[in-house]
Amino acid sequence: MIKDYVSDITFQNLSHKHMSFERVFRNIEQFMEKDPTGNFKLMFGTDSQVFSRETRFITGIVIQQERKGVWACFRKVTIPRRMTNLYERISYETTLTEEVVALFTDEKKDSLIDIVLPNIYKGASLSIEGHIDIGSGKRNKTSIFVKEMMSRINTIGLKPKIKPDSFVASSYANRFTK
Incomplete structure (x- = not known):
């Protein structure tokens, strides 16, 4: 059942469409293995992004090597209605991030850690972050959700x-929601 669900999820970037999660994961490994x-x-x-008849959600996965480049891809989910309630939309954004993170099982994360582990004493490192499209500024309408959404991301083991x-x-x- 879970395997079927995972096989239904596809990702894309500017170079490739319809990438399986396994292909995405292999690209991340290869990116890290280069250095x-x-x-x-x-x-x-x-x-x-809310449109006239639908709401489009884009979940990005980015692997970055400090000062050396990135590899990235995204998953698109379209809900066939206008989601105008800000809390509902922010909460669903966080849920979609959690879904993609869940694909990175302990075994997959260990595989990535194994790439950098032999090089820790040479300065190698790997951190995992969950980026939330909210701000804590007093004028930001999403500031009331910061504590809850950061807690959700923290609970799944990511640095929010x-x-x-x-x-x-x-x-x-955001670039691909338009």
Whole structure:
């Protein structure tokens, strides 16, 4: 059942359409294997856009090697109605991020850790972050959701990031919601 669900999820980027999660994971491994002494950040985040008859959600996966480049892809989910309630939309964005993170089982995360582990003393590192498209500023309508959404991301073992540090959600995913 879970295997069927995973096989139904596809990702894309500017170079490839309809990538399976296994293909995405292999691309991340290959990116890291090019320089296993690097400082890597594996980041996830979702943004949404409300249109006249639907709401589009984009969940980005970005693997970044500090000062050396990135590899990224995204998953698109369309809900066939206008989701105008801000809490509902922010909560669903977080849920979609959680769904994609759940594909990275302990076995998969261990595989990524195994790439950098032999090089820790050479400065290699891997951190995993969850980017949320909300801000804590007094004028930000989403600030009342910060504590709850950060707690959800923290609970699944990711370092939560909000605006202005949540670029996977607020910039990368946002770009593909239009």
